[in-house]
Amino acid sequence: AQSVTQPDIHITVSEGASLELRCNYSYGATPYLFWYVQSPGQGLQLLLKYFSGDTLVQGIKGFEAEFKRSQSSFNLRKPSVHWSDAAEYFCAVGALGSARQLTFGSGTQLTVLP
Amino acid sequence: GAVVSQHPSRVICKSGTSVKIECRSLDFQATTMFWYRQFPKQSLMLMATSNEGSKATYEQGVEKDKFLINHASLTLSTLTVTSAHPEDSSFYICSAARQASGGDTQYFGPGTRLTVL
Numbered sequence A: 001a002q003s004v005t006q007p008d009i010h011i012t013v014s015e016g017a018s019l020e021l022r023c024n025y026s027y028g029a030t031p032y033l034f035w036y037v038q039s040p041g042q043g044l045q046l047l048l049k050y051f052s053g054d055t056l057v058q059g060i061k062g063f064e065a066e067f068k069r070s071q072s073s074f075n076l077r078k079p080s081v082h083w084s085d086a087a088e089y090f091c092a093v094g095a096l097g098s099a100r101q102l103t104f105g106s107g108t109q110l111t112v113l114p
Numbered sequence B: 001g002a003v004v005s006q007h008p009s010r011v012i013c014k015s016g017t018s019v020k021i022e023c024r025s026l027d028f029q030a031t032t033m034f035w036y037r038q039f040p041k042q043s044l045m046l047m048a049t050s051n052e053g054s055k056a057t058y059e060q061g062v063e064k065d066k067f068l069i070n071h072a073s074l075t076l077s078t079l080t081v082t083s084a085h086p087e088d089s090s091f092y093i094c095s096a097a098r099q100a101s102g103g104d105t106q107y108f109g110p111g112t113r114l115t116v117l
Helices: none
Strands: A003-005 A010-014 A019-021 A024-026 A031-038 A044-050 A056-058 A064-068 A073-078 A087-095 A108-113 B004-007 B010-013 B019-025 B032-038 B044-051 B067-073 B076-081 B090-098 B105-108 B112-116
Touching: A003 A087, A010 A019, A019 A108, A024 A073, A031 A064, A031 A073, A031 B105, A044 A056, A044 A064, A044 A073, A044 B105, A073 A087, B004 B090, B010 B019, B019 B032, B019 B090, B019 B112, B032 B067, B032 B076, B044 B067, B076 B090
Parallel strands: A010 A108, B010 B112
Antiparallel strands: A003 A024, A019 A073, A031 A044, A031 A087, A056 A064, A064 A073, A087 A108, B004 B019, B019 B076, B032 B044, B032 B090, B067 B076, B090 B105, B090 B112
16 A cells, blocks of 8 residues: 655744755555645645656746655755745655545645744 | 636535535546545545546545535536534545546645534
């Protein structure tokens, strides 16, 4: 069975600082990886996804993530955080080529200090 | 592109009544849609997979007679909470799978906050 671990429940950074949110997955084959963001009372917005190919993927809002097979990780990064980035971030894994059974991590709450 | 809407965004009902939530993919067709439930400060819990033209597939522990799902077209799935009780109060989110070369991606609606009095 596939699983996702987001070790950090809550992260606080200052506006303008860099950010890295951790995600580790467990999956028996090549995974299909996603990062979503959720603002309070809202649905999830897709930030980026990894299918195959280049292991560094670029997403919306200046986010990027790097797939590291040897570490079973797919960490999300942003070089300079904006106050509007404060939200809940979810990492998810699916079977290769299919988003039909996604497994979500427990989420990381990001607080941005002025 | 890839916009998913949900209606209503918020509903309050009395215990024992039924509530219908609509999920629409606005700019793509989705043969598969998903319904999730989210409790405060928690991740998403998959309730069921909705397949156009066929019966939904429910996750273990989800009462299919209580949470009725209909996926009558390629752009619309509905979730009906029958005989709602206060413990059904939650945030319900749908998603639609958009097919593309390389694989599908789930796009999510904005969610529906259900409060049962």
